[in-house]
Amino acid sequence: MTNQPRLIDPRGPRFGAVITTVLLALAIVLGPRWGALPLVITLAAFAMGAFGGLDLQPWGIIFRAWVRPRLGAPAELEDERPPRFAQLVGFLFAVVALLGALLHVAPLFYAAAGLALLAAALNAAFDFCLGCEIWTLWQRARHRVTTG
Numbered sequence: 787m788t789n790q791p792r793l794i795d796p797r798g799p800r801f802g803a804v805i806t807t808v809l810l811a812l813a814i815v816l817g818p819r820w821g822a823l824p825l826v827i828t829l830a831a832f833a834m835g836a837f838g839g840l841d842l843q844p845w846g847i848i849f850r851a852w853v854r855p856r857l858g859a860p861a862e863l864e865d866e867r868p869p870r871f872a873q874l875v876g877f878l879f880a881v882v883a884l885l886g887a888l889l890h891v892a893p894l895f896y897a898a899a900g901l902a903l904l905a906a907a908l909n910a911a912f913d914f915c916l917g918c919e920i921w922t923l924w925q926r927a928r929h930r931v932t933t934g
Contacts, residue, residue: 793863794840796913799872801853802845803909806831806876810903818887818895825887825899829880835873840866843873872909872917876902 809828813821835843879902886894905916 791865791867794866794869795849795854795860796862796864797854797857797860798840798846798849799869799915800909800913801849802831802835802843803906803915805845805848806906807903807910810899810906813883814896814899814903818890818892821895821899822884822887825880825884828902829877829884832873832877832880836870836877837874840870840873868918868921869915871921872905872915875917875920876905879905 806828809824813823813825813828815821816824831844835846840846879898883895883898883902886892886896886898908914908916
């Protein structure tokens with residue numbers, strides 16, 4: 787028996803990317819001192835999505851409860867694993883940005899938060915999930931190594 791990946795509505799992660807984009811932009815505008823609060827909120831959401839699954843990701847919960855019922859069923863579903871990996875990547879960048887804020891290393895804060903913002907904005911505006919693309923490339927490389 788093969789493990790079938792869990793399928794999700796692809797509009798959910800994009801909705802979450804919109805919220806993430808707003809929070810990360812706010813963090814950058816507020817700077818390392820005051821931007822730590824929206825950054826911590828973003829970090830917590832990423833952690834829930836990466837480690838608990840997209841069912842626990844707060845923006846996904848909001849999407850499923852209030853947005854999706856107004857949109858109807860999606861045309862197709864997608865594998866949960868790439869967006870969940872993207873949550874892990876976002877979490878790692880948010881951790882680095884928070885370390886920059888806590889250690890008073892503003893360039894580290896701005897670089898890490900800015901890269902996370904770029905990835906979230908690409909997903910929100912163009913439905914291009916950078917973390918998902920990295921996951922796909924990683925899977926292909928892994929498959930090539932195991933099949934020789």
